Amino acid sequence: MEALEQTLRSLLQPITHNLPKPLSDTAATLLGDSCYRSLVHNINISDAACMKLAVSKALGIAVVGASAVVKIPQLLKLLNSQSAEGISFLSYALETASFLISLMYNVRNGFPFSTYGEVALIAIQNVAISVLVLQYTGKGAAAAVFVAGLAAAGYAMYSGSIISMGMLQYLQAGAGLLGVASKVPQIATIFQQGGTGQLSAFAVFNYLIGSLSRIFTTLQEVPDKLILYGFIAGFTLNAIIAAQMVYYWNSPKSSATTQAKLESRGKKAAKQAVGMDGQAKGISTGSQRGKTTPSIRNKTTPDAGPKPALNTFAALPWATRRAVRDKIQDDLKNGKVPASCLVELKDVTNHLPMKMTGFSDFYTSLEHCQNCSGEMTSASIASNWFAAPSVYNSRVSSVLPTPHDIARPKNVSFSAGIDSQPRYGPTRKLDFELEMGFFVSQPVPYGEAMPVKDAREHIFGFVMLNDWSARDHQLFEMRPLGPFHSKGFGTSISNWIVPMEALEPYSCPPNTKQDPPPFEHLSWPGAKDDGALDIKLRLKLIRDGKESVLGTSNLKYLYWTPYQQLTHHAASGCGMQTGDLIGTGTISGSGKNEKGEKAELGCLYEAERTKTKVLPNSSGKYEGGYLEDGDEIILEGWCEDGKGGVALGFGECRGKILPPR
Structure with missing residues (x-):
């Protein structure tokens, strides 16, 4: 180790002894004067305590940096699909509340920004996702109330004249429970729907890595068990969601279970017929040899039964119809529809697609x-x-x-x-x-x-x-x-x-x-x-x-x-x-x-x-x-x-x- 340090010193000290002042001041601020001298000035890599601190700072900065984009894929997925299928608003609301409390707690305690910066950045992205989920589930008016409520709560916790530090400590203890509770609705939603819907794999796995990194940085830099326990619990439940993502990604049951859930919501009308031949790319109803049948039959829900017209499906909200269409197209493109479920057009007698009232x-x-x-x-x-x-x-x-x-x-x-x-x-x-x-x-x-x-x-x-x-x-x-x-x-x-x-x-x-x-x-x-x-x-x-x-x-x-x-x-x-x-x-x-x-x-x-x-x-x-x-x-x-x-x-x-x- 000593020989390695000597080699590193001869190579690096001409650089580290002549760092520009803004850079050296920033490093000293992050590491503290003692560890800055030990690691940067003296190249003492055997200083275990300072090395742990440096790794913690690097992880913290990486987590904060990654947090700026960690949920952007989720936002894009929502915007592109205009569907909130598979996403729990309650989960995001609870997590956002937890983050808001933690943010105010860290700010008022004066903890290093590198130990909590991602809380602020992810909270902002969470608010945007929550607003979209409300919008795509037909509750657009509730979005304004949600944002206003968060703003009022944030101001109250930041102001010592409204919420004392002692009360904020109790809230921080509760924030850990909120953070844990926020994952439960999402886990339940995935389980009930038999798939992850519009949930972003990028966001899930990056979140998992970030929560693991935060356990380490908290142990090194934040002498507060409340925050540590919250990260441990969050990592555990994030791991469950990640496991669900892997399971439903590869499980053949996912498609069938999701289709069954769609049927129970009234989307079964979409299964009546979907034409994807070289010309027509639309929806119709038809019969085969005198028997009414969907052009794509859903064998996973035998109780669903075909309908003679598409009115039930047509009356659903735009976002729901889009989600069904995307699902069917995805299954067709990826070969998930068995040949036995398809009827050739030459064998189909088409009927009027809608029951018309005017x-x-x-x-x-x-x-x-x-x-x-x-x-x-x-x-x-x-x-x-x-x-x-x-x-x-x-x-x-x-x-x-x-x-x-x-x-x-x-x-x-x-x-x-x-x-x-x-x-x-x-x-x-x-x-x-x-x-x-x-x-x-x-x-x-x-x-x-x-x-x-x-x-x-x-x-x-x-x-x-x-x-x-x-x-x-x-x-x-x-x-x-x-x-x-x-x-x-x-x-x-x-x-x-x-x-x-x-x-x-x-x-x-x-x-x-x-x-x-x-x-x-x-x-x-x-x-x-x-x-x-x-x-x-x-x-x-x-x-x-x-x-x-x-x-x-x-x-x-x-x-x-x-x-x-x-x-x-x-x-x-x-x-x-x-x-x-x-x-x-x-x-x-x-x-x-x-x-x-x-x-x-x-x-x-x-x-x-x-x-x-x-x-x-x-x-x-x-x-x-x-x-x-x-x-x-x-x-x-x-x-x-x-x-x-x-x-x-x-x-x-x-x-x-x-x-x-």
Whole structure:
């Protein structure tokens, strides 16, 4: 040892004897003059007492430094998932209270900051995590009360005139018990849920190492048994949580137990069907060989039973639905779903995904209105169209899944233009409308309105929608009350609901600036670039076995956005129910093809009014330029990644025209 010290002295003393004064003063302050001279000046590494102190100081500084980021991964995990699943608020509240007491106790006793600095830093992170947990569990208002209570308690303990030192010592004794108690709810939550949910492994294991280091630093530097016992108890319970993390990380039971817990909370509706094929990335309901079954069946909870619609799941809070979606996606990506639980799409007959209580359809595309003006409506767009979204109520009973045949409807029309002799018979102008639809998730109670900023929270997801229309019947009905039979005989939707959570990355600014500016209740309060959704749309026709593209469009072209549509619908206090279907209205654009022809028309009536040839030559049985018996219309929608590839799709909305019955 002496030879080693001599070697070290010859190497290090030229440096340690000439340290810059700020550095030498800092080291002397940390180690004390005696140990500074022994270890730094004299390089006496055989001085056991000073070596222990130096190690303790180094560990303390490392712990304080690490504590500045120890719970950042947990914060990021909460923010990314927007779910507090697996995290106990009570645990964080108790731990934060314990830290606050310890912080004030150490400060008033004048103990070295290196022995308790992490308490302050972790407490701040704990407060942030606690606020997020309250927010994601629907208790946002309680967060302000929680923070205010901590601030008041901290001031009281810091002020000797309010809480004496003797009383603070009793509180410190209780802080140890609080620290121990704070771990129990977290341990219980992990055990009950059969998994660690959104708990961060980085935070857990770093916390374990930090509490072990604190036992050593306290033994060396703090002559206070109360603090020591608290760290020992904390380390023991942290070790239990770390063991749970390891066990549930590797245990095959974790996934099954977590799924069972999700079912008991009402999330079992998510297990009905989750489509993850190459195009559709959404949720649907279906049957296999006549038996209702989920597309992904949960065999771990045989008592759960499938439901015929997704309403129960849709009514859950946004954060809960996101957590379920993340869990299912994670299981699929990591091969945790047995092949026996999957049903091939070719073996599935899809049904309507939601039980609908209402269906309203909007009329909010500026280009569509411009193209259609002059026959059924005035020659120019009425000024009130620019003041609020136009909408009418339609039929729930005739909303159809994909694929579904549409019989050519019969009803009354003019025999030869407006005000000519009425006739009854099959429509001669059968048309489609390129639309999207969205389903209401959480209801809006009767008598209440909904702020536009909350619209996303009330939208479950989107589907493709074809509002089949008989234009000659519609012309007859437009005066005095508007469309009825002409639009009530059939509305086709795609089977896959693409949830709002999946569409968030495709937020974009609306295509058209609203002039005049909308009323305050319709003014989007978010960022200017996230008020609409960039969803590309395509129309296809199959006639005589040949497929052709009739046009394209984009949801962002709408003058009134889906968020404004839903807000306007609820503004009168009519109430919105889970499962209500809202049609966006025909979505048209102003784009042209290489020939200079309109290429973004959302229906055939627009083609007639603008003298644009869209369809192949007709047989002459019905009005030229409109659908014939045997024609099949397919609507498609998708979102693109940054490279122009398909990131997610909506599947097909498909319907075939049959002769009149």
